[in-house]
Amino acid sequence: MLLCLVAAHFVVASLATLGSRVAGRNAFAIAALVPAATFVWALTLGPSLLAGGTYVEVLPWIPTLKVALAFHIGIVQWLMTLVVSGIGTLILLYCRWYFSSVPARTLGLLVAFAGAMLGLVTADDLVVLYVFWELTTVFSYLLIGHDSSRRANRAAAMTALIVTTAGGLAMLIGIVTLGLATGTFRLQAIIAAVPSGAAVTAGALLMLVGALSKSAMAPFHFWLPGAMAAPTPVSAYLHAATMVKAGVYLVAVLAPAFAGVVGWREAVTVLGAITMILGGWRALRQNDLKLLLAYGTVSQLGFITLLAGLGTKAAALAGVAMLVAHALFKATLFLTVGVIDHATGTRDLTKLSGLGRQLPVLAVVAGLAAASMAGLPPLFGFVAKESALYALTRLVGGDGIGIPPAVAVLLIAAIVAGSALTMAYSLRFWWGAFADKPRKEPTAIGHAPEIGFLASPVLLGVASLAFGFLGPTLTSVLWGYVDSVPTGGEPHELGLWHGFTVPLGLSATALLGGYVLFHFRASVARVQATFPRLTAADEMYRRLMRMVDSLAVETTARVQRGSLASTLSMILTVFVIGVAGSLLFLPAWPQVRAWDSLAQLAVGVVTSIAAINLMWVRGRIRAILTAGATGLGTSLLFLFHGAPDLALTQVLVETASVLIFLLVLRSLPKFFTDRPLQSSRWWRLLLAASVGGSVTASILVAASSRTHEPASAGLETLAYEFGYGRNVVNVILVDTRVWDTMGELTVLVVAATGVASLIFLRSRVTGRRHAVRRRVEQNEGAWLRGSNDLNPASRSLIFEVTTRLLFGAMMLFSLYLLIAGHNLPGGGFAGGLVAGLALIVRYLAAGAAELEEAAPVDAGRLMGVGLVVSIATALAPAAFGGRIFQSYDVHLTIGALEAVPTPWGPVNLFGDLHLVTSTAFDIGVYLIVVGMVLDVVRSLGAGIDQQRAEERSPLPRPDSTTAVPASARRPVR
Template structure:
């Protein structure tokens, strides 16, 4: 069933894109169908999946490469699908009001559906190569979504930035997946996790995979693409950058961590990168004044938090990470939607310009406060429960765990501070007052526009006040990651009140310190500006791209010098050098062949050698062309001696035509050769020529000695008369056995002849100006 749902995303997305102009925003209704279908299927399969009975399926794709569409839905996949498809459904409903009757609604609907299908593929894939294919499809579709307004240079640049970073990480990850699959002897994700390989190769593979996960989930130092992606319309940001795409890297780390967290550099690398991202993202969220930029850096910080919890690979932190995955999707998607409503109605996201929202904005203000409060981990909301679980999972750990806890507390204090900043900007008094304030009338948003963020924040409240609603889901999801059955292993019980303990004290301290940081935001901002690095991640990316393009230009200037001798030398040298290693190490030598077949070949061979050497020494172009023709005629005589008159006749004809063409062209050139340029002097030409010639000889010997089966030509000789009714074997081969090949060659030659004739005819006619042509047409 899940394979059919994947196909439904592709079909509906493609159809919506194809008819986007006609459908308009009706395409959003069509695009929501696959997402709603996934949610409906999840509800129907919830009992079995959450009880530890995964749904599996397979569809053979390329068996010889180990590539098949293996899918597996366990409880953790269930959680991810609920986030991807549930949030996606609300985003599509939100986009209905956001885009209105604009022409881009249909395109956005089609691309969102295609992206959702790719994301579903990532989380259900049970084959590493299939996972990678879907992984890259999310990069491609996100590129198209971020750059949906392709008339803006800023949107095109941001889309390219995101694609370059995530695709680069994807290629590195592919190398890691292949190494891991080869080391494990299987590309099945579930099989690999049940019997994880070990060793140096596995450690290297895991580091490569982590690079791909870090780039996709915007971890430092690969984070710079995410703030730039905020140029996309808000529905796209609410989906891709809070609930879907940025969670892909976190998902992969969560899948692999229980099996590989103790391998090599996994835990130190994941924890250090995650904590750096959490703290640096939190600090950076204080600098911008654009609400989407603040939320973008907040998302980066929260992704680092999730990376730490799920990357440690222990049951307690895994359960806290699963709870944070769901809580973050709810409050961050809601906040993005709230900002989108404000931007849509007021046409500004700058917190210095926002007016005080009136009574018609009550629902939006409530949604903003609840979403920001959940992000800051204020009780009794889902964000508080997940944060307290995170504190509790580390507070009783080892010394290393307590160091990690300190980093998380620091990051959480920053999270609370920028959460207050967002809430105050949206519901507080107007940030800017002019001397003569002009009342700004902000039209109240429609109910359909407000409904999706309100539903998300309502879910945040319900999950926080009634933890039993999602306790079983988090318990099953973390159990699936740790490969526990529902009847064995420790269980997770979510609760709003666990009594007074270290986790609760840390939660209170976090909120108090976050409020203090916000109250001291001006001196804090000055301190941060003084210590902040002068170069941003986006500037580093721009510098790297500029240097790559500059280096490519310099290399192109060298290798594309405009000199035909240089081009030919590079081609010949490459052809001679590339297979040399294989020939030297392959054990191909089978002994020298006979020196000659018939005595008549010796004088002809001597003539060809003399002519070839003389051609290299000739100083006049005409003499060199004639000597080259002599070599070709010698080859035709070889065919005659070997008893192949048709081949000899063909060789004579081709060689004659070649010599004639040479001589016709040489009429336009100086009589003598020019002195070779220093870059391609005579000695270098001789070396390249000798190397290419020697390589051809060695290849001929290797090919003749490497044959493992009877040549097909022998069968052609035997079947020439019985099948082709001809004694002339060459003619039968050309006309009957390889007739289609001959037809293709004739077609190519005829096409080339027609093109040459047309060029010759057009160049022979004098060109008329447009005025002369007009006079000719009207008879003037």
């Protein structure tokens, strides 16, 4: 059910655009149904949870990593769920009036965020928790950066993202560490086991770092005020009520088990106290109401984290109570600011005056919330703060954690000071928003807020009041969690009156101090202004970011010199140093054989000579023929090694390549650029020699140190049993590793399409249609029909005759290779290449028109059909209950022809045809290879022919290595 609810959020979020188009602003109200349903569902869980039960939901996800979609709802999770869904509902309703037109993006993100937050507070599996954790970060980033055209939004969004993600990464390391140390990723199991050890300490502290960054604790606090660039309802929901509480939630859940680890309490108390005072101090300086609240949130988060992280029963109770109290009053206050902003167009408290009279309801509600924030009785904030002060006073006696009394007193002093600041900025807020200011006209109200607009803040504000009287009930609700904390004595329950106690005195002191701070605000402001400007955390962050950026610029400038050669050289140098360098530590030389056979030696030597020669060749055609020689040498070496398939394919590829290259070289200068003998040439030679040497040495070492069985062991039987083929290489291609081939086919299609688009630029079809229409009818007598158009001087009758005779035989041979390939050397590649060569021959003999005669199809379509065939072969078995790419075999015999009586005895005319379904895949391969060759020949042959005729091809300059570009040959149209 829970998983369905989380999913429902995401589904509704994805429908936001559609919904806002159909329902307009009411889309917000409709979307609010999802968190509302969650709220109701959570309420129904109440009775069983209060009776001590838990709600658990587990769905397997990655069993091999012990990761499951596990959810667990105990008391704290339940409260968080209620907060997330309840406030989420109210915020979405509020948005209905807040936005004048529907920002579908914000709506979708807000609902999706609510879903992620729901998952976060209920996830039991830490990996799942982390996923939701980062999802909330991403949604927050997108919501803050809602207006990407504004620098403030971009910068604030990026800062929030980087700071919280950095913390999140620390947390991920912590999660993995804890998971490995305890053998489980389940939060409840880890807490129940209370593991110990150095790894657990490190893991717990790393998770704490993540929590602190999310909850905007010093020194990570600076992202939160920036996040106020988001729309106000978003700030109310994410950056006050829920997301920033994720860190507190995590601290509260982990504290019972990990509060005792070294450094935990120290970090939580020191950073918490500093954050509380720092936030309060800064809040006093703000003139923007929203920023004032933001710093107030920072301050409160410090306070709550301190309580939640202490790990005593009393502090745990106070922490959760504060968490709820803060969610209620801070959401109210933010929504109030939203209404004011809407009504007056400003949030600047120096400009606002006399709003209290004009918006009395809002002023009362905001007053309630501000009083709750300040800790005035009888509001819930007072109750929570009382219990907090009570928990702290217990610390003076140790309360089971053995904190020195002096430190405890210091801590209390800090919290009282922080509370005084809270009182001061609460007053400042209410005064700034609603009070009549002397010598100031009342601010004009653009339009009065509707009732619906006020409903959400009113409800939340009244809740702040009501909860103040529900102390005992809340205590009994929270008792299940408080009881799970092992340390410290039992606290007294939440309540408005416990007699004249020390906490009450501290509260009164804080309230009084706060009032004094507010009353003498002018003097305080002067003191604040004289405060020395420290290098704050945000300044450090900015410098760090700048450093990272300039480091990137410097590194890129050093490493990427701009020329392809130097980039390659750098990569290869690293290769040489890394590989050859590590070979230096080799204890013994590898055992090698000089050669397998003398033929291998001879071919090897010739191939090497051809390769070395290739380095100095200056003529383009010579270079291509020399490169072809190395290819043919390689194919002979394949053959000697027992790889006839490779040899066959290599020979065919070499032939086709050389022909294709020659088609292009017609239009290029004869010689390469002859640069003066540069010194760089010797460096390149040195680099080449070292790379070659490293390659040779490393392959010898690698091959000689192999002790394992080859991965292909056993394939010679499996190939036949599962692939029904005798040619193991072919079975690997079309069955065992067919996905590789699938990928390769795609590369072929892409490359051929690339070639065609570089030549034809727009469509490969246009040139062809033109040729087809010119088909000559009265050409029956000629050897090749397409040859009629050719210039008689460039015709070769012998070539035409040979082509006419050879073409059929070549096509037949290609089909034979295709069909026989499963059991004998051959296959789709070889067959396709032979067919392609046959087409090339037709083109060479009689030009473009003849190519059209030979293959009156569109190459792109041919390749498309090939892809469809191969994909269909992949999927077809699944339709019949098999697995994708499963092979089947069929024996095809025809009974009537099996024993045809002849004078020489019965003869099997048809034979026993053993068909394997993977042959169909090979047919796809065949079609694609033919299509590719056709496409390339049509582009580089017929296409370039056409460009030459239209003077659009490059024209080699005589006695030069350059050519006249097409644009210089013809004026550009």
